Amino acid sequence: MTEQDGRKSLGVGVVSLGWMGRLHTRSYKAVRERFPELGVTPRLVAAADPVDEIRDAALHELGFERAYADYHELLADPEVEVVSICAPNFLHEEIALAAIEAGKPFWIEKPMGTSAAQSRRVAQAAEAAGLATAVGFNYRHTPAIEYLRELVRDGALGRITNVRVWLIADYNSSPHSPLTWRASREKAGAGVISDLMSHGADLAQYVVGRIASVSAMTDTFITQRPIPTKVGFGHSGFEIGEETGPVENEDYVAMLVRFEGGAVGTMESSRVSVGPRAEYVIEVYGTSGSARWNFERLNELEICPVADGGAIHGYTRAMAGPQWGQWQRFQPAIGTSMGFDDMKCVEAAQFLRSVLNGEQLAPSAADAWCAAEVDEAAVASAADGQWHDVPRVQGRTTFDA
Numbered sequence: 001m002t003e004q005d006g007r008k009s010l011g012v013g014v015v016s017l018g019w020m021g022r023l024h025t026r027s028y029k030a031v032r033e034r035f036p037e038l039g040v041t042p043r044l045v046a047a048a049d050p051v052d053e054i055r056d057a058a059l060h061e062l063g064f065e066r067a068y069a070d071y072h073e074l075l076a077d078p079e080v081e082v083v084s085i086c087a088p089n090f091l092h093e094e095i096a097l098a099a100i101e102a103g104k105p106f107w108i109e110k111p112m113g114t115s116a117a118q119s120r121r122v123a124q125a126a127e128a129a130g131l132a133t134a135v136g137f138n139y140r141h142t143p144a145i146e147y148l149r150e151l152v153r154d155g156a157l158g159r160i161t162n163v164r165v166w167l168i169a170d171y172n173s174s175p176h177s178p179l180t181w182r183a184s185r186e187k188a189g190a191g192v193i194s195d196l197m198s199h200g201a202d203l204a205q206y207v208v209g210r211i212a213s214v215s216a217m218t219d220t221f222i223t224q225r226p227i228p229t230k231v232g233f234g235h236s237g238f239e240i241g242e243e244t245g246p247v248e249n250e251d252y253v254a255m256l257v258r259f260e261g262g263a264v265g266t267m268e269s270s271r272v273s274v275g276p277r278a279e280y281v282i283e284v285y286g287t288s289g290s291a292r293w294n295f296e297r298l299n300e301l302e303i304c305p306v307a308d309g310g311a312i313h314g315y316t317r318a319m320a321g322p323q324w325g326q327w328q329r330f331q332p333a334i335g336t337s338m339g340f341d342d343m344k345c346v347e348a349a350q351f352l353r354s355v356l357n358g359e360q361l362a363p364s365a366a367d368a369w370c371a372a373e374v375d376e377a378a379v380a381s382a383a384d385g386q387w388h389d390v391p392r393v394q395g396r397t398t399f400d401a
């Protein structure tokens with residue numbers, strides 16, 4: 001870390017410049033403006049990606065000083081002090097363990113690996129090395145979710161009795177949408193359970209507390225998809241040919257869950273539903289009230305207090321404002337909305353603050369392991385039709401604090 005204009009300059013390396021790699025890059029750039037009190041200027045030292053054109057874009061569009069084809073070179077670069085890991089899931093464990101070996105704190109995308117065992121190995125190694133971590137559970141950082149969590153923890157909703165979480169998306173609803181790495185068991189692990197329910201597990205545990213047991217069923221509704229002739233980013237920019245290949249993991253999951261605190265709930269996720277685009281919802285019901293949030297309207301929280309027999313009963317739609325979470329850093333005028341990228345900037349700032357002061361602030365590697373255990377219990381339950389206990393993760397979790 002060097003000093004420049006009284007600010008600390010921190011060398012950043014980003015592995016894989018797809019959707020998330022580019023978003024991590026934008027987030028590092030935004031931190032200096034949105035979180036000036038950190039006194040840190042992230043310096044985009046190096047990117048790593050196997051594709052020539054992407055490395056070219058890293059240098060000439062995104063502002064990296066260097067671009068490597070192999071992430072090992074990035075990790076060996078002495079000027080790279082912190083690392084973002086934005087590769088497809090199957091590379092998460094090996095890159096994270098290599099970053100730990102190199103002594104570099106990392107911000108990794110969810111799910112942290114393709115299995116709970118991979119997540120455990122990464123979380124335990126990071127903790128043993130004393131490294132700050134961050135995981136891409138960005139929905140946590142929405143001001144409405146931060147406020148919902150406060151309501152739950154302050155007891156404003158009473159005793160939490162039941163919870164509903166659903167993440168229903170349409171990104172694979174067309175049978176013509178391409179066969180990407182997300183449909184490969186080897187590259188993704190589970191299907192929608194890894195891709196979306198990883199967020200759901202984290203959101204539920206962040207707001208309500210740990211999940212203790214799970215019963216689940218899964219299905220795959222579109223079993224063959226066209227093989228891309230040109231790959232894109234995220235879910236866009238692909239071109240397809242005539243040839244198809246098998247979808248190897250589930251499109252849909254439905255779960256019943258029991259929380260350690262006594263609440264029960266349902267959790268459901270689909271990547272092939274026609275209608276909702278990215279309807280990611282959490283509803284929390286307590287003995288004194290309830291509240292619900294939907295990512296498609298991320299600036300709002302619907303809250304219902306117990307009306308005790310009054311004539312008017314129902315939800316109040318509250319809008320995010322300066323009193324909630326980090327809203328004020330992003331918008332200077334009430335009624336103006338934050339967006340998806342802003343949540344990632346909050347995550348980047350939490351990560352860098354942890355690197356600077358040693359306190360774990362962002363969703364941690366242990367949190368990602370907790371989510372992975374919930375997801376793996378769902379996979380196991382769907383396979384044998386039994387309830388499965390979720391192994392209790394010991395580690396540096398942030399949601400128990």
Ligand SMILES: NC(=O)C1=CN([C@@H]2O[C@H](COP(=O)(O)OP(=O)(O)OC[C@H]3O[C@@H](n4cnc5c(N)ncnc54)[C@H](OP(=O)(O)O)[C@@H]3O)[C@@H](O)[C@H]2O)C=CC1
Nearest residue numbers: 016017018019020049086087088089109110111136233234
């Ligand atoms: N937090 C969130 O809300 C989100 C999280 N994610 C997570 O982010 C991760 C990446 O997803 P996304 O950005 O959508 O993926 P993309 O498919 O957009 O990008 C993946 C990138 O990784 C590159 N890559 C492939 N193999 C290697 C390798 N051996 N070494 C280095 N780079 C490689 C790809 O190159 P190539 O094109 O050649 O394959 C591509 O540039 C996933 O874990 C996903 O779950 C994704 C979306 C949202």
Ligand SMILES: O=C1CO[C@H](CO)[C@@H](O)[C@@H]1O
Nearest residue numbers: 169171195196199277278
């Ligand atoms: O994490 C994620 C969030 O949502 C996306 C689509 O809406 C997913 O595919 C992605 O991996």
